[in-house]
Each structure stands twice: as structure tokens, then as C-alpha cells.
Amino acid sequence: MMNVMRHLRVPNKSVQDVIVLLKDNDLLNNGMRICPDSDGKHRLIPLSESAPHNLPEHFSEFEEVIHEGKIDERSNDSWWKHLSEIIGEDTITEYGESWPSNHEFIGDIMIVRINEEISSYREQIAISKMASHPKVRMVMEDRGVQGELRIRDLSPIALRQDSEIITGDISEEMCDTRVLVRESGKSILCDPRRAYFSTKLQTERLETLSLAKELRSMLDRPLRVCDPFCGVGPALATLLGETDLVGRILASDLNPDAIELLLDNLRRWDRRDYPTGAKKISRLYEDRIVGVADATKLHEDPSITGAWDLLLVNLPHRTVELLPTLVPLLDRTGTSMIRGRVIVAESEIEDVNDAIRKALPPRLQGTPEPTLKIKRDYSSTLRLCAFEAWIGPAS
Ligand SMILES: C[S@@+](CC[C@H](N)C(=O)[O-])C[C@H]1O[C@@H](n2cnc3c(N)ncnc32)[C@H](O)[C@@H]1O
Structure with a gap:
């Protein structure tokens, strides 16, 4: 990968x-x-x-x-060493490629995907990983993203308490999954069991930042950014880190837990007061519209529609289908941009490119057609892709 x-x-x-x-x-x-x-x-x-x-x-x-990036096998080596001490070289060889050499860190939580065939070794895997990563507080098994709110099904395998590693019955009260993650100089509060968050999208967010800077220099003013699938707000964190890049923001999500965490984040990033609990979408400041909302309904509100320069569409399994309800959010009196992510079978990329082009208004003259770029494998046949579309003013 x-x-x-x-x-x-x-x-x-x-x-x-x-x-x-x-x-x-x-x-x-x-x-x-x-x-x-x-x-x-x-x-x-x-x-x-x-x-x-x-x-x-x-x-x-x-x-x-x-x-x-190339994984430093020397630091990875040590977990294999621990594993082999616990279960023996023969068992490691028997299951070959099935062992999880990758993992993701969210704060001090390590998240690991474990193949069915080695699932009976999950505790030994977690103990070995923890032994080679002494700062990890908890190892959780990732059983995939689920439902419309895209929340990961995470289950704790091992927890470090003082100098002991506990496995087996780990009660809910023991596993606090609320963590602060540092990214692009900002702290992002997230809770992977309550709202979607992935550290793997950082490069994506930096690409969005560089596109946003291009759009800003074209419009010659701070951007009005609409992030209607904002989760806990990581895309906004990166954009807000750049002085004078962002003016107005709309940040909404269907998941009230994501909005609660987002409000905490905005309080720190904006250095202003924000309510503590999640509320229905509303204008909290002249330049901040925030809250719980179904993105497909936003265009029905005349105070929200036709008002945004940059629209982020981050619901990759539904992006193409939802585009028609989202396009009206753009301010078509000037140049605007949509940045989206899509999950698609590799064999269907050309068809989906056509569908995206049909769903969008004419592109800005002199800019390329919106085209899916493969970012990484989502499964053996599906690819996670991204596109950007420069939209010209309506004539
Ligand atoms: C893949 S996550 C992306 C979250 C965030 N943008 C990020 O990069 O971390 C998709 C988000 O869309 C939200 N969502 C799903 N359906 C929605 C809808 N109809 N309207 C608004 N948000 C929705 C989910 O709750 C989830 O937080």
C-alpha cells in the first residue's frame, strides 16, 4: 500500500x-x-x-x-521479536502475510486490523505491539467503518495501567477513547468510537490546503468554506492554520457526537466561545454556521444556499449520488471549487468520471476536467479516490 x-x-x-x-x-x-x-x-x-x-x-x-514513506523495519522488527518469544517462530511462519505489520496511531491509542485466521492470537499481537511501543496506552481492534455515520467498530484488546498490561475483560469505564491528536500544528479532539476520524487523511488535507490557496489567490479574498460532512473538523483545522485563508465557515454533520467534539475544537482554534452540547445547525457567529444537519437538506435553507467558494464532500461511498443536492450550495456568481473523495471499483473509474462531470456545472475555462485520482486501495477491487473541480461562474 x-x-x-x-x-x-x-x-x-x-x-x-x-x-x-x-x-x-x-x-x-x-x-x-x-x-x-x-x-x-x-x-x-x-x-x-x-x-x-x-x-x-x-x-x-x-x-x-x-x-x-518507507516503514523503518528496525522499529517494526522489535514487535516481531516479542511476538516470536510469546508464540514461537513456527506459528509466525505458518500464518505468513496474515500478521498485522501495519497499525494506526490515534493519540496514544494503537488501532490494528486483525485477519480472521489469526484472530485467536489478538492478545499476543497487542502485547507484542505494546512492548515495542511503550507510549501506547491501549490497543484496539478495528473491525471496519460502519453505518451512515462512518464510525469505526473498535474493540479494546489490551490496556496499559501503570506498568501492567491488562487483556481480557476490559470494562467500558476503563477505556477512555477521547484523545487529542496533533496535526499541522493544531490539536484535534476526537473519539474514534463516537465519530469518524482518520490520521491517514493528512496528505489529503494538505492537498486541499494547497488547492484552497490557489482559489484564494484567484478570488483575492479569504474563502467561504462549506464542510457539510465535517466530522470533528480535521479539514478545517488545516485550513484555519493558514493566516487569512478562511473567512466564513459552515461546518455540519449528521452525527451529534462529532459536532460536540467539533465545538470543543473550534473553541481552541478560533479562541472564541462555543456551546458545549451539539445543537441543530445555526449561525453561532456572523462568520460561523455550525451544527447537526443532513447535508442533503442544506440547500433548502435560503440563508445557506449559493454562498460558498469551497465545498468539501467527504462521504466517499455516496459522493457522486449526493452531488446534485450539494452543488446549489456554491456561490455561482464567481469561481468556486468542489473537492471530493469517492470509493469506486478500479474498472469503473472512467464511468464515474463521466458521472461526476455530468453532475457538475461547467468547469472554469482553462482548468482540467474533474478526474478521479487513486489515493489508495480500499479493498481488493475498490479504490479510494479524490477529485477537484474548478467551477466557472454561471453565465
Ligand atoms: C468519512 S467521514 C468524514 C469526516 C470528516 N470530514 C473527516 O475528514 O474526518 C463522513 C462524515 O459524514 C457524516 N454524514 C454521513 N451522512 C451524512 C449526511 N447525510 N449529512 C451530513 N453528514 C453526514 C458522518 O457522520 C461522518 O462524520
Whole structure:
């Protein structure tokens, strides 16, 4: 699986100094490898997922590049060592590729997918992973995203309490899944058992940031951003990190728990007061419309419709079907943009490209047709894709 991520391109002679500096600033991605650049004169140093998009001044002389990340097998090695001590080399060999070499961190929670055939070893897997990652508080099994609210079915396998690792009966009260995640210099409060959140979308969010900057320079004013499937608000966190990029925001979601967490996030990002509980969508400030709402109904409100420059559509299994109800939200008196994610069978990408083009108003002259780009595998046949559409003013 491709895992593109941010790297700092540093001349070979400065690599050691820069590593020390990055470590001091908590900006180094420890689980990934430092790779040689194709010119042989530079190395690509992987940046931590929480690194702010404007790096501190002392790194400004180095170019930042998006490049495929390579897992540092040395740090990965240690969990295999622990596993082999518990279950033996023969069992590891017997199940070959089935063992989970990947995992995701959400704060101090490690999330692991476990194949059916090795599910009886889930506790040994969790204990080994925890032994090689001493900062992990809890390992949870990811049984996939479910239902319309796209919440992950997560079940705790092991929990660290003081210096002990507990497995087996882990009660609800013991496993607090509310965590603060650092990304692009902002803290994002999330709770993966109550609302959708994925750290794997960070590159996606940075791409949206760079498109938003292009749109901002075209319109020559801060953007009005509409995020009607906002979850806990990670896309907005990245955009709000850029000075004068964002003016008005509409942030809504069908999931009240996501809105409750979003309000907490907005309170910190905006440094203003926000209500504590989730409420139906309403204008909380002149430039902030926030709350629980069905995105497909937003266009029925005349105070919301026709008012946005940048529309984020992040409900990938329904994006194409929902586009007709979302397009009216755009302000068609000027240039606007839709940025969307779509899950599609690889064999159907061309048909879906056609469907997207048919569902959207004419594109801005001189910009490319909206086209799905594959981001990663979703299953053996399905791909997770993204597109951007530059929309021209209505004539
Ligand atoms: C894939 S998640 C994306 C969340 C967020 N944008 C992010 O990047 O983390 C999709 C979100 O859409 C919300 N959702 C699903 N159907 C919806 C609808 N009809 N109207 C508004 N939100 C909806 C879910 O609750 C979920 O939070």
C-alpha cells in the first residue's frame, strides 16, 4: 500500500544536524525510514504527522517534498521479536502475510486490523505491539467503518495501567477513547468510537490546503468554506492554520457526537466561545454556521444556499449520488471549487468520471476536467479516490 507523506530534502552533509533539530522539535517521524534522494546528494527525512505545515524558521532553507514513506523495519522488527518469544517462530511462519505489520496511531491509542485466521492470537499481537511501543496506552481492534455515520467498530484488546498490561475483560469505564491528536500544528479532539476520524487523511488535507490557496489567490479574498460532512473538523483545522485563508465557515454533520467534539475544537482554534452540547445547525457567529444537519437538506435553507467558494464532500461511498443536492450550495456568481473523495471499483473509474462531470456545472475555462485520482486501495477491487473541480461562474 502506498503511504505518501511529507519529507524534508536535506543535503547529505547536513542530515545528522537536521535529525537532531527535528528530534528536539518533536518533528521527526520515528517509525519511517530516511531515504536517499534520486540525485544521490540529498536525503529525504520523514516528518512527523503532527508537524505544522509552516515548519519553524530554521528549516526554511530545506525543500519539503511529498514522497512515498518507507516503514523503518528496525522499529517494526522489535514487535516481531516479542511476538516470536510469546508464540514461537513456527506459528509466525505458518500464518505468513496474515500478521498485522501495519497499525494506526490515534493519540496514544494503537488501532490494528486483525485477519480472521489469526484472530485467536489478538492478545499476543497487542502485547507484542505494546512492548515495542511503550507510549501506547491501549490497543484496539478495528473491525471496519460502519453505518451512515462512518464510525469505526473498535474493540479494546489490551490496556496499559501503570506498568501492567491488562487483556481480557476490559470494562467500558476503563477505556477512555477521547484523545487529542496533533496535526499541522493544531490539536484535534476526537473519539474514534463516537465519530469518524482518520490520521491517514493528512496528505489529503494538505492537498486541499494547497488547492484552497490557489482559489484564494484567484478570488483575492479569504474563502467561504462549506464542510457539510465535517466530522470533528480535521479539514478545517488545516485550513484555519493558514493566516487569512478562511473567512466564513459552515461546518455540519449528521452525527451529534462529532459536532460536540467539533465545538470543543473550534473553541481552541478560533479562541472564541462555543456551546458545549451539539445543537441543530445555526449561525453561532456572523462568520460561523455550525451544527447537526443532513447535508442533503442544506440547500433548502435560503440563508445557506449559493454562498460558498469551497465545498468539501467527504462521504466517499455516496459522493457522486449526493452531488446534485450539494452543488446549489456554491456561490455561482464567481469561481468556486468542489473537492471530493469517492470509493469506486478500479474498472469503473472512467464511468464515474463521466458521472461526476455530468453532475457538475461547467468547469472554469482553462482548468482540467474533474478526474478521479487513486489515493489508495480500499479493498481488493475498490479504490479510494479524490477529485477537484474548478467551477466557472454561471453565465
Ligand atoms: C468519512 S467521514 C468524514 C469526516 C470528516 N470530514 C473527516 O475528514 O474526518 C463522513 C462524515 O459524514 C457524516 N454524514 C454521513 N451522512 C451524512 C449526511 N447525510 N449529512 C451530513 N453528514 C453526514 C458522518 O457522520 C461522518 O462524520
